[in-house]
Amino acid sequence: MIAPTIIAVAPNGARRTKADHPRIPLTVAEIGIDAVRSVEAGAAMIHAHVRAADGTHILDAELYRDVTKAIRAEAGPTPIIQITTEAVGLYTPEQQMAVADAVAPEAFSIALRELIPDASYETAAAAFLARHAQSGCLVQHILYDAVDVQRFVGLVGKGVIPTACASVLFVLGRYTAGQQSAPADLLPFLDAWSLPLPWAVCAFGLRETACVVTAAALGGHVRVGFENNLHLPDRTVAEDNAALVRQVAAGAAALGLRPATPDEARAMFRAS
Numbered sequence: 001m002i003a004p005t006i007i008a009v010a011p012n013g014a015r016r017t018k019a020d021h022p023r024i025p026l027t028v029a030e031i032g033i034d035a036v037r038s039v040e041a042g043a044a045m046i047h048a049h050v051r052a053a054d055g056t057h058i059l060d061a062e063l064y065r066d067v068t069k070a071i072r073a074e075a076g077p078t079p080i081i082q083i084t085t086e087a088v089g090l091y092t093p094e095q096q097m098a099v100a101d102a103v104a105p106e107a108f109s110i111a112l113r114e115l116i117p118d119a120s121y122e123t124a125a126a127a128f129l130a131r132h133a134q135s136g137c138l139v140q141h142i143l144y145d146a147v148d149v150q151r152f153v154g155l156v157g158k159g160v161i162p163t164a165c166a167s168v169l170f171v172l173g174r175y176t177a178g179q180q181s182a183p184a185d186l187l188p189f190l191d192a193w194s195l196p197l198p199w200a201v202c203a204f205g206l207r208e209t210a211c212v213v214t215a216a217a218l219g220g221h222v223r224v225g226f227e228n229n230l231h232l233p234d235r236t237v238a239e240d241n242a243a244l245v246r247q248v249a250a251g252a253a254a255l256g257l258r259p260a261t262p263d264e265a266r267a268m269f270r271a272s
Helices: 028-041 061-075 093-103 119-135 146-158 183-192 208-217 241-254 262-270
Strands: 007-009 045-048 080-084 107-111 138-143 166-172 199-203 221-224
Touching: 007 241, 028 045, 028 061, 028 241, 045 061, 061 080, 061 093, 080 093, 080 138, 080 262, 093 107, 093 119, 119 138, 138 146, 138 262, 146 166, 146 183, 166 183, 183 199, 183 208, 199 208, 208 221, 208 241, 221 241
Parallel strands: 007 045, 007 221, 045 080, 080 107, 107 138, 138 166, 166 199, 199 221
Antiparallel strands: none
């Protein structure tokens, strides 16, 4: 039996504003409403960023609790809510770890190069990740290139990064010209990958759908949303995040795949 594909949605990210798209959800209430539409379209997980009163990126435990309540109120108890610890050049590894500790979410994402910028951070990161692995938290490690992948594999081998309930996200196009990615950009990641953990792909730019459907065809999972792309495959502007989710679900269906339910996604993440 072919395993279902986990679709996550990243509805806003850290940088985009209403000037980029009038329906990008920025407030707690808007995120909750957007989430239910994406879940109805096939998303099993919501990748949550929150914003300060002035609209800028913030890591804030209380806001994460508020947005979790809003998503639950609108979308029900089943979707996985994954908070981000993204630094955006504003937060230290210590601050990133502190917000995850304070919220104790079901899931969070953290970039390897932000959490462990060099070897001197390995001891603190190992203790932090071990705590969350022991709690059953679904930790997704963000990897931006093949060098990140190789380093991640090495740190798993050293025991710095636990594999319990862990997964990775390969990010395509973050550092390419114009932040435009292509399906072939996935190949260096897979060449460097050697671990039996769930992996997913997100992709910056107009070919987001093509990139993530390619990943699904190769056994990976996907993340789409206004954080990385505002356009449908025909290059028209998507009405909302749910429209991007529907495109991916349709592409996966053409490959004989179906979207994972939230509980199926939990089971796949916890099997690692």
